[in-house]
Amino acid sequence: MTFSIVARDKSTGYYGIAVASRFFAAGAVVPHLAGRVGAIATQALVSPVYGTEGLTLLRAGVSAERVIDSVVTPDHGSHSRQIHLIDAKGRAAAFTGDKCIDWCGHLIEDNVTVAGNMLAGPQVLDAAMETWLINSNLPLEERLLTAMEAAEAAGGDKRGRQSAALKIVHEEDYPWLDIRADDHGAPLQELRRLHAVAKERYLHFAELMPTRRNIHGLLDRTEIDQKIADLEAERKKAGRTSASFATPPV
Structure with a gap:
């Protein structure tokens, strides 16, 4: 019911997951990430426990392959589930149960894995992976979105569209970006x-x-405020409206 990409930016060590599905709020249950630890996507007959327990194992230094063995083997429903992930060393692994609904499958490359089920065909994952690989110049979030858009253009979820999410962590456990x-x-x-x-x-x-390295965060917001003001002035000068639906100040 879902297609997703799990990736690690080799230059920064940051992790990201993007997911799309003909299923309500896929972003609430599919992506599981922690900075400096790894990233896991769990889907099909989704088991969020694969994500929560998987992260616990990754924090303990367990490899991506062993995480899959640990969560899949005792699960009697694993035949209908998918999991794919990347560990702290950038090692990727994936599992697709033999009762996941066609078309289903996964692909793995260095620091990236894509997986899906109930897809229009294998071309969906092929498009996602190819697009990811040829866009190494893009920032992580842009690269993930571009790969997902290519997968959608190749047919995506064969039932249609309903939800999508993008989640990225830098060095912290909390997300740098989490949109749904x-x-x-x-x-x-x-x-x-x-x-x-x-x-x-x-x-x-x-x-x-605040971060692990600086629990106070940056207390002087002058530079940030100026940066935002400059970007807003540039946008208005170019005649571009804000992308936000927020109401103006009263």
């Missing part, structure tokens, strides 16, 4: 809009947030 379209006729297009909104203000303020 839970019930939408064009969910990937909505993710593009939300990402554009995030770039206007949110992602700049994210630079102020």
Whole structure:
């Protein structure tokens, strides 16, 4: 019922997951990530436990392949599930149960894996992987969205469209970006809009947030405020309207 991509940016070590589905709020149950630990997507007859227990194992240094063995082997329903993940060393692994609904399958390359079920055909994952591989110049979030859009253009979920999500972690357990379209006729297009909104203000303020290395965060917001003001002035000068639906101040 879903197609997704799990990836690690080799240059930064950051992890990201993007998912789309003809299923409500796929972003609530499919992606599981933690900075410096790894990223897991669980789908088909989804088991969020694969994600939560999988992250616990990754934190303990267990490899991606062994995580799959550990969560799949004791599960009597694993024949109808998918899991794919990347561990702290960038090793990728994937599992597709033999009772997942066609078309279903997965692909693995260095620091990236794509998987899906109930798809229009294998071309969906082929398009996602090829697009990911040829766009190494893009930032992680743009690269993930572009790969997902290629997969959608190749047929996507054969039942239609309903939800999509994009989640990225840097070095922290909390996400640097976490956007979702839970019930939408064009969910990937909505993710593009939300990402554009995030770039206007949110992602700049994210630079102020406390981290493991600096529990205080950045307390002087002068530079960030100026950066946001400059970007807004540039946008208005170019005649571009904000991507946000937010109401103006009263």
